[in-house]
Amino acid sequence: MAKILSKVGITTGYALESSFVTQSIDAFTGGEAYDISLSGSFNMTGSFITSGSLTVGGITAINDSTLNGNITLNNTTITGSLLATGSISTVGDLTTVGLITGTDIFSPSGGGLSSDGDLTISGNSILGTPGSTSTTINGNITGSKAIIVDNFISGSTIIGNKNGMSQNNSGGAVNIGMTTTTYPPDSIISITQTTSNNAISFTLPAPEQGLEYTFLANVTSTGTGTTLFNASSAIIDGIFICSDQNRNLNGLESIGFDQTKFIKGTRVHFVSDGTNWIFTAYCLCIASDTRNS
Numbered sequence: 001m002a003k004i005l006s007k008v009g010i011t012t013g014y015a016l017e018s019s020f021v022t023q024s025i026d027a028f029t030g031g032e033a034y035d036i037s038l039s040g041s042f043n044m045t046g047s048f049i050t051s052g053s054l055t056v057g058g059i060t061a062i063n064d065s066t067l068n069g070n071i072t073l074n075n076t077t078i079t080g081s082l083l084a085t086g087s088i089s090t091v092g093d094l095t096t097v098g099l100i101t102g103t104d105i106f107s108p109s110g111g112g113l114s115s116d117g118d119l120t121i122s123g124n125s126i127l128g129t130p131g132s133t134s135t136t137i138n139g140n141i142t143g144s145k146a147i148i149v150d151n152f153i154s155g156s157t158i159i160g161n162k163n164g165m166s167q168n169n170s171g172g173a174v175n176i177g178m179t180t181t182t183y184p185p186d187s188i189i190s191i192t193q194t195t196s197n198n199a200i201s202f203t204l205p206a207p208e209q210g211l212e213y214t215f216l217a218n219v220t221s222t223g224t225g226t227t228l229f230n231a232s233s234a235i236i237d238g239i240f241i242c243s244d245q246n247r248n249l250n251g252l253e254s255i256g257f258d259q260t261k262f263i264k265g266t267r268v269h270f271v272s273d274g275t276n277w278i279f280t281a282y283c284l285c286i287a288s289d290t291r292n293s
Helices: 018-029
Strands: 047-050 059-067 071-073 076-084 087-090 094-096 100-102 104-107 113-115 119-121 125-127 135-137 141-143 147-149 164-168 174-177 188-192 200-203 212-217 227-230 236-241 246-252 254-257 267-272 277-282 290-292
Touching: 076 087, 087 100, 100 104, 104 119, 236 254, 246 254, 246 290
Parallel strands: 047 059, 059 076, 071 087, 076 094, 076 100, 087 104, 094 113, 100 119, 104 125, 113 135, 119 141, 125 147, 164 188, 174 200, 188 212, 200 227, 236 277
Antiparallel strands: 212 267, 227 254, 236 246, 254 290, 267 277
């Protein structure tokens, strides 16, 4: 159990003992474990290194901070870099001039995140609260897992792959009700429909403005199974662009392709305006091979 700095025995007019001084030296050099509480401001001009967790109500004017545990920050300004091998959680604002690096970074509770350097995240992170906070990174944002932003992302250059998913019919007929959790927005779903006569059917999530999905035919479908894309009601509008002619349609609950007509290279793209699903289907079949209801 960690010790606590003590004033016991320190009295005016009495002799000083070495332990009165060495306890402070041991505490601040790491010679022994001490619990230290600060009730005022804490200003540093050098580096700050800790191997445990740190919870603070406010830090200002730190050149560099390196944390091997977890850190919780409330209204913190760092004039250097912040590096954490654990998680970084902010309750208030976090502002740095240098880099912010952490395994998990959470800033959802009314705090803003700002850095003139780079933001590097190796875990899952949540940044900002809609309408009340902002995240500003003047350098690069790098993440190896999910970065969730409750509002929007803008930048001079945004580079990244969309989420890719695959679906086949080897286990029988496929009838999938999509959600934005199981099928993240902007997902590209590659379909292989070559087993027996098993049909494939996807039902899109409830419409949300800007929500998009793309479906691709990896190979040409075989058997007698159809390939269908559905909505919960008649809210599908759009166009089939086929090898012989186009089909303009609206007010549909389902579109798709007849057996063997979901031909390799076919692409069906859906985007929502918040009320309806708008589709564009680039087909390698003729118009009469498409389906709608």
